[in-house]
Amino acid sequence: MAAYRVPQARKPQIERRARRQTLTARVIGFGLLWGLVGMMVFTADRALPREHLPWKALALIDPVGAATKAKAARIGADPAACRAILRQGGLEFTEVAPRASGFCAIKDVLQIKSGQAPLLPARAPMTCKEALAVSVWERQVVQPAAFDAFGQAVVAIEHYGTYACRRQYGKDEGPVSEHASANALDVAAFRLADGSLVSVARDWDDAGPRGTFLRRVRDGGCRVFLTTLSPDYNTAHHDHLHLDMGGWPKCA
Numbered sequence: 001m002a003a004y005r006v007p008q009a010r011k012p013q014i015e016r017r018a019r020r021q022t023l024t025a026r027v028i029g030f031g032l033l034w035g036l037v038g039m040m041v042f043t044a045d046r047a048l049p050r051e052h053l054p055w056k057a058l059a060l061i062d063p064v065g066a067a068t069k070a071k072a073a074r075i076g077a078d079p080a081a082c083r084a085i086l087r088q089g090g091l092e093f094t095e096v097a098p099r100a101s102g103f104c105a106i107k108d109v110l111q112i113k114s115g116q117a118p119l120l121p122a123r124a125p126m127t128c129k130e131a132l133a134v135s136v137w138e139r140q141v142v143q144p145a146a147f148d149a150f151g152q153a154v155v156a157i158e159h160y161g162t163y164a165c166r167r168q169y170g171k172d173e174g175p176v177s178e179h180a181s182a183n184a185l186d187v188a189a190f191r192l193a194d195g196s197l198v199s200v201a202r203d204w205d206d207a208g209p210r211g212t213f214l215r216r217v218r219d220g221g222c223r224v225f226l227t228t229l230s231p232d233y234n235t236a237h238h239d240h241l242h243l244d245m246g247g248w249p250k251c252a
């Protein structure tokens with residue numbers, strides 16, 4: 001029995017129909033996919049707290065959530081939006097004049113004056129993005145951790161500096177430090193309301209509340225800052241937490 005053959009004249013017609021059907025199937029598939037994504041976004045927007053939603057504004061009263069780091073990085077890079085959030089959160093600050101100095105140029109830099117546990121030394125110029133992250137961390141990580149561990153507030157955060165015109169680890173060559181653009185903070189210790197000091201250098205390995213507190217503020221830092229480095233990272237960080245809002249995300 002002879003095999004059925006499609007007449008030559010009908011082949012292009014069949015191919016055109018097949019292409020149309022494939023295109024229609026693709027359009028329907030994409031439509032369904034976007035519809036599903038839209039429904040998920042709509043549901044999330046209504047059901048989840050805003051700290052988990054990257055498209056919602058950041059506020060200093062929000063607990064740290066899944067989207068906090070992304071929001072702090074994105075909104076913090078917008079000078080006007082960043083300052084508006086700091087003001088809404090009750091922080092006062094002074095502007096630091098931009099400085100053009102090779103890889104140590106700074107812009108969009110300010111100093112927090114009041115509204116949170118002061119940084120000591122008080123001279124601590126930071127990019128607005130870094131200041132915003134520090135404020136979120138101080139309110140939503142450090143203070144709750146201090147109340148849980150010690151039943152009292154942190155009244156000052158002692159540090160080794162924010163702005164320093166140098167490369168990483170003070171080397172002559174290699175990657176430029178985030179400190180060179182005032183985009184980092186090195187936290188050395190926390191002063192509690194009763195006057196006692198919780199020090200990274202002395203208390204990191206403490207098995208009691210002091211060590212628990214320090215590791216908790218490091219872990220919380222990882223959810224706010226792009227880079228958080230502690231004594232667990234290397235010996236260069238044995239005495240401080242390095243917290244910055246630039247470079248590759250790292251938590252150690």
Ligand SMILES: [Zn+2]
Binds near residue numbers: 241
């Ligand atoms: Zn540092």
